[in-house]
Amino acid sequence: MYLFHIVRGMVYAPVQWTLVFIRHRDLFKEFFSREIHGRFAGSIGGPLWLLITPLSQILVYSFVFSVVLKIRLPRQEVGTDSFVLFLLAGLFPWMAFSEGLTRCTGILIENANIITKVVLPIELLPMVGLSGIFFVNGVGMAIFVAYLVWAGFISWAWLWLPVLILLFFLFTVGLAALLSALCVFLRDTQQLLPIIIFIWFYLTPIIYPVSMIPSQFRVYLFFNPVFPFIKLFQQTLLHQTMDPELLAIAAVWTLISLLGGTFFFERLRHSFADVL
Secondary structure (H helix, E strand, O other): OOOHHHHHHHHHHHHHHHHHHOHHHHHHHHHHHHHHHHHOOOOOHHHHHHHHHHHHHHHHHHHHHHHHOOOOOHHHHOOOOOOOHHHHHHHHHHHHHHHHHHHHHHHHOOOHHHHHHHHOOOOHHHHHHHHHHHHHHHHHHHHHHHHHOOOOOOOHHHHHHHHHHHHHHHHHHHHHHHHHHHHHHHOOOOHHHHHHEEEEEEOOOOOOOOOHOOHHHHHHHHHHHOOOHHHHHHHHHOOOOOOOOHHHHHHHHHHHHHHHHHHHHHHHHHHHHOOO
């Protein structure tokens, strides 16, 4: 009976978050607007930084890896011999993921005064923080994709990109919900997360192709929940193919993250005000 309640709660939690988003979409839009404008408040460049930052990253990486180091990759494996294109195809999604988790982990503590004094659908807070980060990094990704179009990489496989982005966003929502709730009770989460993200980055094939990993260790890649997403971005953008098995694995990880993370958040939410 207890197991039944757990399963029912896990199924209901993401439904609850969806309903909150639908009912309070106007409030979400207001919070989202503040989140974006707040990033550039008081700066001279304003929204131009959305373009300047990713452009500078692309130019620096291009110079270092193409002109100075002149790194080349096996085209047959990754779809291009350019290390820069391979790197950026995985790096922009990773930055959205890692920065989103970092932003959302302490977001409930950051808004403690609002949570304890105002009746607020607090599920919106992680979603707003994460949406802002994905939007900002999405601009960089859009610039990169535009360059790929100019370079002739566009294909019908790109029609899967919206599905892939949505799955990756929902996967990150689940982790953001879990970490934001956990951080309320375990403040060390904010200090521990950057260490985990640093290790996680190098365990994910972003700066190296899978072929460089010794064969006996490759099986462990499938225990890395970010791996199928990064591989799919690289594969779709550069190799112009979509692996249905990897997509299925990514969907399973998304379901696990979303069900588990939102359920954990909902179980603890009634204690937030007491601790904050």
